[in-house]
Amino acid sequence: MQPDLWSAELEELLVRTVHRFGRVDLRRRMQAYVHGLLGPVGRKTAGNWLSTPVTAPLRACSSC
Numbered sequence: 827m828q829p830d831l832w833s834a835e836l837e838e839l840l841v842r843t844v845h846r847f848g849r850v851d852l853r854r855r856m857q858a859y860v861h862g863l864l865g866p867v868g869r870k871t872a873g874n875w876l877s878t879p880v881t882a883p884l885r886a887c888s889s890c
Contacts, residue, residue: 836864 840857847853 836860 840860843856844853847856
């Protein structure tokens, strides 16, 4: 499969599923997650894991 066709298919998939995520921030997070899953995978070592930025988990309540 050619990369441009693959990209078009992925965008179509995201368009079909975006309505399931009510908020814009959740849509962007889902899209970033899918792109990350399909991206190139490099070798990970303990040093790489320590230097990888981590996004904070979402909370239902800001005062919790």
